[in-house]
Amino acid sequence: MSEGIQVSIICITYNHEKFISNMLDSVLSQNVNFEYEILIHDDASKDRTQDIIKDYTQKYPNIIKPILQKENQFSKGINPNITYNYPRIQGKYVAYCEGDDYWSDKNKLQLQYDAMEQNKQCAICVHKTQCVSISNEKLSREFPPIELNEGVISSREYITMELQKVGWLFQTSSYFIRADVVKEYTSNYVNKYPVGDLPLVLFSLQKGSCYYIPKKMSCYRVDSGGAMSSLKSRKKKIAHFNKMIAGHKDFDELTSYKYHDDFLFAILSSEFEINLVKKNYKILISSLYRDVLRKMNIKRKLIIYLGVLCPTVADYIEEKKNGWTE
CATH class of the missing domain: 3.90.550.10 (Spore Coat Polysaccharide Biosynthesis Protein SpsA; Chain A)
Structure with a gap:
């Protein structure tokens, strides 16, 4: 021993x-x-x-x-x-x-x-x-x-x-x-x-x-009152992902850009989430986020394309799913 x-x-x-x-x-x-x-x-x-x-x-x-x-x-x-x-x-x-x-x-x-x-x-x-x-x-x-x-x-x-x-x-x-x-x-x-x-x-x-x-x-x-479960406010969720972007950029620099492609993808993923919260559906299907969108599950893809075609319906579904508070 x-x-x-x-x-x-x-x-x-x-x-x-x-x-x-x-x-x-x-x-x-x-x-x-x-x-x-x-x-x-x-x-x-x-x-x-x-x-x-x-x-x-x-x-x-x-x-x-x-x-x-x-x-x-x-x-x-x-x-x-x-x-x-x-x-x-x-x-x-x-x-x-x-x-x-x-x-x-x-x-x-x-x-x-x-x-x-x-x-x-x-x-x-x-x-x-x-x-x-x-x-x-x-x-x-x-x-x-x-x-x-x-x-x-x-x-x-x-x-x-x-x-x-x-x-x-x-x-x-x-x-x-x-x-x-x-x-x-x-x-x-x-x-x-x-x-x-x-x-x-x-x-x-x-x-x-x-x-x-x-x-x-x-x-x-799951859902026992942790940090992520408190992100029901749009402002808080946007602030969260902006801080994630800052963290990714900082660690990318700290590691001398050894994992730059990985951190770049993570940054784009956080930007994607911010634009989704802001209901900027059209930008989510642009070439900038092509790789991020490709890795989304089918349900999320459907919501995003629905947001482009019929944003009112997509907004309603997102509101119900996330229980947003302003």
């Missing part, structure tokens, strides 16, 4: 009273031959989340290490992980599980730990993730959305799949990253993205390749 804490598990919570016990139980039930810690940051939940965390901390004081805020930090523009969780990391590796998600395989941590110990060239390890509903029903969606073989995925292959082919390759609950990479990311990278998981992965892939385990070992709870 390795001495000292080997894995630091990062968990952020906010109003997760319905899910936090399930998450903690799934982590505490892991079969491992090493020590680990659970670093929790609760961002001033208004429900019983903090009380539940306190109960678990009393039972597992050497494992669970919470920070329970009285004032919401995210609303002040503070990133809870970078400011509060990452500086506390003691492990050799970092794993992730947000308060409304959970791990579904008791051997997850050990399998990822062993994979990284055996593949020193890898900076990150990932696996399959099942999407579930708020009521814990299995959904048809899973990560990755394409079939991949077990083994090493090169940085270039990963980035191309992420930015050009699928849009969201692996879910955060599957991430297992070398701690020195996370610490370097915290110290040296200023994130311009409106999200935290994508730049962390992109940064990690500059330090090594990725190891993939084709086994479902975590569950991601």
Whole structure:
């Protein structure tokens, strides 16, 4: 058995009273031959989340290490992980599980730990993730959305799949990253993205390749009040994608344009989404967005062409689907 804490598990919570016990139980039930810690940051939940965390901390004081805020930090523009969780990391590796998600395989941590110990060239390890509903029903969606073989995925292959082919390759609950990479990311990278998981992965892939385990070992709870589910305002969604464009441009420059074609496609994809929200249907079928449109599913293509021919009907369908607020 390795001495000292080997894995630091990062968990952020906010109003997760319905899910936090399930998450903690799934982590505490892991079969491992090493020590680990659970670093929790609760961002001033208004429900019983903090009380539940306190109960678990009393039972597992050497494992669970919470920070329970009285004032919401995210609303002040503070990133809870970078400011509060990452500086506390003691492990050799970092794993992730947000308060409304959970791990579904008791051997997850050990399998990822062993994979990284055996593949020193890898900076990150990932696996399959099942999407579930708020009521814990299995959904048809899973990560990755394409079939991949077990083994090493090169940085270039990963980035191309992420930015050009699928849009969201692996879910955060599957991430297992070398701690020195996370610490370097915290110290040296200023994130311009409106999200935290994508730049962390992109940064990690500059330090090594990725190891993939084709086994479902975590569950991601869809529509439980996460960041993307709050983008019901047209203005907020446009602002989100403008920030995505800024992040892509910044990382393209940071990597000396090594993956320029991938980032260019990602930028065009974000512009496409902005124009869709703005109802600029005609520009979406122009040559500028030909490659982006080609990779859209048939339903989205039909909406766009309908928008060109009969914008009133397309607008109505989009309003119903997205539940837009101005």
